[in-house]
Amino acid sequence: xxxxxxxxxxxxxQEKEAVTLDCTYDTSDPSYGLFWYKxxxxxxxxxxxxxxxxxxxxATEGRYSLNFQKARKSANLVISASQLGDSAMYFCAMxxxxxxxxxxxxxxxSLTVIx
Amino acid sequence: xxxxxxxxxxxxxxxxxSMTLLCAQDMNHEYMYWYRQDPGMGLRLIHYSVGxxxxxxxxxxxxxxxxxxxxxxxxxxxxxxxxxxxxxxxxASSYGLADYNEQFFGPGTRLTVL
Numbered sequence: 001x002x003x004x005x006x007x008x009x010x011x012x013x014q015e016k017e018a019v020t021l022d023c024t025y026d027t028s029d030p031s032y033g034l035f036w037y038k039x040x041x042x043x044x045x046x047x048x049x050x051x052x053x054x055x056x057x058x059a060t061e062g063r064y065s066l067n068f069q070k071a072r073k074s075a076n077l078v079i080s081a082s083q084l085g086d087s088a089m090y091f092c093a094m095x096x097x098x099x100x101x102x103x104x105x106x107x108x109x110s111l112t113v114i115x
Numbered sequence: 116x117x118x119x120x121x122x123x124x125x126x127x128x129x130x131x132x133s134m135t136l137l138c139a140q141d142m143n144h145e146y147m148y149w150y151r152q153d154p155g156m157g158l159r160l161i162h163y164s165v166g167x168x169x170x171x172x173x174x175x176x177x178x179x180x181x182x183x184x185x186x187x188x189x190x191x192x193x194x195x196x197x198x199x200x201x202x203x204x205x206x207a208s209s210y211g212l213a214d215y216n217e218q219f220f221g222p223g224t225r226l227t228v229l
Binding site: 004009033035037043044045047050052091093095101102103105106107108 | 160163
């Protein structure tokens, strides 16, 4: 079974609008971390936001927030007030457990911001 | 700080040739990883290391070998390159074992095997 599932291969959003990128995960470990990374066309991987499984509140970093629904095992990324520079691939990832050596990545969502 | 660097940035090989990709990090991280990225498949873990002198297999280790002789360096070797190994290779490092320790990525190496 896939550890991380991103079901939206491509998304479009109007500039200044908000957009939600979906991510569901699969783990039986009570302790895990969820991450979102951005990969612009230049190719580098940029860390955006982290959510811990025990965190009571949704993580926020500037215009990025993570909509964490533990019972549904979902960790959706919300980008508010989209900008042209937000056009990129976005990857959801998970690290299991306190001693988790591996990160599991989804297949990514390509976001295009329309002027 | 340079963070995570990778050498080379681009390489073209012929089938059967060998090469080594070098990853270096200056953040004193214990954990280092090699991924490959193929269209539509996200990042897949090839090998990783939890400390100097240790290595372990990831999801797609066949055809690759690694070594971690120094804490700051993690080498990925292709002994006999195949066209199926055409990909973008990313190195990453992480500070610790905690689930909140994110990975820091290098800029990637684009490898083409003809």
